[in-house]
Amino acid sequence: MINRLLVANRGEIARRIFRTCRELGVSTVALFSDPDADAPHVAEADLAVRLPGAHPADTYLDAAAILAACAATGADAVHPGYGFLSENADFARAVIGAGLVWIGPPPEAIAAMGVKIGAKRLMAAAGVPVLPSYDLSDPAAVTVSDAVSDAVSDAVSDPASVPVAFPLLVKASAGGGGRGMRVVRAAGELAREVESARREAAAAFGDGTVFAEPLLERARHVEVQVLADQHGTVWALGERECSVQRRHQKVIEECPAPGISPSTRELLHDAAVRAAREIGYVGAGTVEFLIDGERVAFLEMNTRLQVEHPVTELVHGVDLVRLQLEVAEGAALPAGPPEPSGWAVEARLYAEDAAYVPQSGVLRRFEIAGDVRVDSGVESGSVVSPYYDAMLAKVIAHGATREQAVRKLVTALREARLHGLTTNRDLLVNILTNREFLAGDTHTGFLAPGGPLHPGPTPGDPISDNPAAADGGIGPDGGAASPGVAGELAVLAAALAVAAGNRRRARVLGGLPGGWRNVRSQPRRTRFAEVEEDVVYDPLPAGVTVVRAEPEKVVLERDRVRHAFDVARYPDGKVCVDHAGGHAELTPLPRLPEPADQVAPGSLLAPMPGSVLRVEVEPGDRVTKGQEVLVLEAMKMEHRIAAPADGVVAAVHVEKGRQVDAGAVLAVIEEGDS
Numbered sequence: 001m002i003n004r005l006l007v008a009n010r011g012e013i014a015r016r017i018f019r020t021c022r023e024l025g026v027s028t029v030a031l032f033s034d035p036d037a038d039a040p041h042v043a044e045a046d047l048a049v050r051l052p053g054a055h056p057a058d059t060y061l062d063a064a065a066i067l068a069a070c071a072a073t074g075a076d077a078v079h080p081g082y083g084f085l086s087e088n089a090d091f092a093r094a095v096i097g098a099g100l101v102w103i104g105p106p107p108e109a110i111a112a113m114g115v116k117i118g119a120k121r122l123m124a125a126a127g128v129p130v131l132p133s134y135d136l137s138d139p140a141a142v143t144v145s146d147a148v149s150d151a152v153s154d155a156v157s158d159p160a161s162v163p164v165a166f167p168l169l170v171k172a173s174a175g176g177g178g179r180g181m182r183v184v185r186a187a188g189e190l191a192r193e194v195e196s197a198r199r200e201a202a203a204a205f206g207d208g209t210v211f212a213e214p215l216l217e218r219a220r221h222v223e224v225q226v227l228a229d230q231h232g233t234v235w236a237l238g239e240r241e242c243s244v245q246r247r248h249q250k251v252i253e254e255c256p257a258p259g260i261s262p263s264t265r266e267l268l269h270d271a272a273v274r275a276a277r278e279i280g281y282v283g284a285g286t287v288e289f290l291i292d293g294e295r296v297a298f299l300e301m302n303t304r305l306q307v308e309h310p311v312t313e314l315v316h317g318v319d320l321v322r323l324q325l326e327v328a329e330g331a332a333l334p335a336g337p338p339e340p341s342g343w344a345v346e347a348r349l350y351a352e353d354a355a356y357v358p359q360s361g362v363l364r365r366f367e368i369a370g371d372v373r374v375d376s377g378v379e380s381g382s383v384v385s386p387y388y389d390a391m392l393a394k395v396i397a398h399g400a401t402r403e404q405a406v407r408k409l410v411t412a413l414r415e416a417r418l419h420g421l422t423t424n425r426d427l428l429v430n431i432l433t434n435r436e437f438l439a440g441d442t443h444t445g446f447l448a449p450g451g452p453l454h455p456g457p458t459p460g461d462p463i464s465d466n467p468a469a470a471d472g473g474i475g476p477d478g479g480a481a482s483p484g485v486a487g488e489l490a491v492l493a494a495a496l497a498v499a500a501g502n503r504r505r506a507r508v509l510g511g512l513p514g515g516w517r518n519v520r521s522q523p524r525r526t527r528f529a530e531v532e533e534d535v536v537y538d539p540l541p542a543g544v545t546v547v548r549a550e551p552e553k554v555v556l557e558r559d560r561v562r563h564a565f566d567v568a569r570y571p572d573g574k575v576c577v578d579h580a581g582g583h584a585e586l587t588p589l590p591r592l593p594e595p596a597d598q599v600a601p602g603s604l605l606a607p608m609p610g611s612v613l614r615v616e617v618e619p620g621d622r623v624t625k626g627q628e629v630l631v632l633e634a635m636k637m638e639h640r641i642a643a644p645a646d647g648v649v650a651a652v653h654v655e656k657g658r659q660v661d662a663g664a665v666l667a668v669i670e671e672g673d674s
Contacts (some may be wrong), residue, residue, distance in 0.1 A: 011377030
């Protein structure tokens with residue numbers, strides 16, 4: 001029996017596991033790096049151990065330190081969560097070798113699925129349909145063809161006899177989560193993208209091995225949850241739709257997958273159970289597939305709990321973490337899984353801007369209400385560091401029908417109070433209200449150029465795959481870009497709230513109205529950094545009347561329609577406005593600003609803290625719009641910085657290996673032919 005469980009992970013998944021442990025009466029141990037010292041998962045555990053480490057990004061990978069923490073706290077079991085060490089067979093062996101209970105599959109099963117090239121060969125031999133694979137150990141020696149690849153093959157191809165057909169997808173053999181993945185559309189791109197994928201894979205997984213397979217651009221990504229005990233029982237707990245992705249990372253997941261025929265569903269479940277049995281699997285895992293029409297191809301098996309496991313829990317009425325612990329203790333599963341009921345949809349809420357650039361800083365307010373489940377790694381006041389994944393929370397809704405679940409989820413996201421950091425909330429709402437999504441017509445290119453929410457490529461984006469505006473506009477939380485009348489009035493509401501707050505704090509003549517003059521010569525106005533023009537709030541714009549104007553609440557009426565705005569102001573001056581049409585974050589500017597350093601026109605700024613991985617230009621070089629200028633590495637992913645326009649490189653302020661802060665000037669491009 002497990003008495004004290006150490007979770008070798010952090011954030012949201014650690015809190016999720018602790019929740020089940022509290023219900024079972026199992027004592028818990030948290031691990032933390034220096035940046036995570038005040039994180040919620042640390043406070044919620046019975047005991048917590050600080051991990052040593054010079055670099056926070058590597059702290060949670062120190063297997064020896066984790067085993068030492070088990071010994072110091074008396075933990076008798078280890079749950080790896082997902083990511084970090086969850087699919088590391090050597091770590092699983094070390095845990096078992098130390099006499100501890102490992103909450104996961106046997107190390108041999110992890111090893112069998114841990115190298116994707118070998119896993120695909122193993123699955124093909126077991127009769128599971130797979131895509132062709134191409135050996136990229138020597139990109140220069142690869143036989144290439146610019147012909148479009150065939151859709152799905154049910155055998156692993158011999159890379160020596162089959163030419164690579166484009167487009168194709170380069171993938172890390174030892175990892176997932178979008179890291180080490182590159183789309184290659186022509187032979188001339190292959191060597192560069194393979195090298196880039198290798199670097200990113202090595203940084204993220206400690207193994208730079210990559211391979212390639214055909215890119216099916218309108219295929220669906222569907223996975224099956226499996227659960228197996230030590231007595232030979234294997235469950236297929238339904239399937240999950242995971243096709244809506246950005247940068248090959250899932251954004252929206254749901255259970256069951258819409259529009260799957262009974263025959264395809266049976267094929268998926270049978271293939272997943274066959275895969276689990278083939279490797280002697282025990283515990284919770286996920287078998288992932290691509291679906292092209294009615295054809296199915298194995299992608300990989302994740303030998304761990306998935307981020308999106310809550311949708312399966314809500315539909316099947318189970319606690320997968322509890323079942324993991326019970327299986328690890330030797331319990332036998334019933335002969336068959338519980339029947340599904342209803343529909344569940346999950347949205348991953350990230351601290352990132354519209355170009356998918358991760359954000360870091362203080363999350364001033366984090367409140368999500370409604371009939372939803374919220375699995376989060378943060379709370380109001382949490383500091384989001386640049387060292388780890390930028391996911392703030394998973395918001396999950398369950399309903400009797402897909403429509404009910406989606407409606408609940410949209411309502412919760414729209415009404416959430418998320419202040420201090422730019423998030424992808426608007427993108428999530430746009431996805432969930434998109435006609436094609438509501439019709440169940442999703443695929444892995446949904447957010448890619450040419451997809452429903454990205455009408456076309458945008459050459460010259462500082463970061464690749466920058467989403468274009470869709471219906472209503474996709475944009476980050478913040479600024480004055482909220483669509484519709486309410487969005488226009490949000491800035492006026494902010495100005496009125498700021499004026500009311502200033503008046504409330506007045507110590508002299510507090511009974512006079514704000515801005516009072518014997519003879520008025522000028523309108524009352526304020527300035528926000530995010531708005532080009534001054535905001536005049538007295539006199540009011542034509543057709544607008546004030547129903548209520550207080551520091552925390554403003555109600556305006558226009559064309560007989562009332563609009564209510566909740567306003568929050570923070571010590572650094574930021575003003576956050578929430579309303580039925582969206583949200584805005586504004587920065588009031590002083591009337592008489594202090595002199596400040598100016599950024600030269602054409603400056604390329606670092607979108608996040610990171611390390612300069614490569615510089616591709618020198619002063620004096622001519623560049624074209626969209627040309628790669630340099631590459632940053634942050635959160636173990638590469639971020640390409642491109643020229644915003646044709647011009648000449650006037651200056652380069654960084655060199656390879658240099659650490660830079662967000663906003664640092666990296667280079668300056670002078671537009672034109674000079």
